[in-house]
Amino acid sequence: MSAHVEEVHEHPPVGIPTFAKIWVALLVLTAIEVFLAYEQVPTLIMLTALVGLSVIKAALIIAYFMHLKFERFSLFLTLFPMLIFCILLMLIFLGDATRIPAMRPPS
């Protein structure tokens, strides 16, 4: 029995039409972002909306273009929880950044 038996490449159950649909969805989300950029909203709300849409786009790219949806779940569990955790840790000081403008002495 060869040690390489389980390395046989399985073709994912998606084809070209799916990839084309994902591409169209990404373009539509980009167009929505460009539209949103011209709406007058506070910086933090704009940031949240744009980053939220970008996270959706990133998830689509990772799941379909990068095939992660069709890999073993253990690969996802190894890679992504720690990435998401580290990124959330970076958010901790955002509150301080928002307070800085109010702390500046008037010039």
Next chain:
Amino acid sequence: MSSQATATASVWEGGRSPYATNSKKFGMWLFIISDALTFSALLFAYTYCRVANPDWPKPFDFSPAIIFSSVMTFALLTSSLTMVMAVHAMNTGNRASTVKWIIATMIAGGTFVVLHLREWMHLIEGEHVTPFQNPWGVPLFGATFFSITGLHMTHVVIGIIYLAIICQAVARGKFKAEDVEVAGLYWHFVDLVWMFVFPLVYLMSAKV
């Protein structure tokens, strides 16, 4: 091995890949995760500066900057689609088609770099923006803009070189489907990073 490893053995007992993937692909995934942390650190640093400075400059006119960067986004998204097509063609064993799709990916990536460099030259020569000063106020604007987009552009250029190497090897009958797939992973990651750079750096600084 064949008698004991069949029914009860866990993939975590060693000797087998628990991810059912080859080591090149797993290596690329690890690199992508670490690179994702680099980019998120830069983007968070930028976001903090941005939130702390309400008078952050918004120099990007709809035409040409926003239109240019939207076209660049389109070029990168389309290059991701052509890269998927290349991987798909290689999985079905069609090397000639794979080479064509990889070249299409490189052309789209090249378009991105050319448009981006033109945008840089416009900012550097037309508006006299440097990493330490700019005509609109907050000096950090140049530092964050050039470091984030510069690091991303470096990734795109490296990606084009990477694809060129894969492409000529595939054309000469070398390399396997997994090699094209691993190159595809890197290319999609570069696309993915731009999906965050574009709204945060360009759209947030659009002149309304």
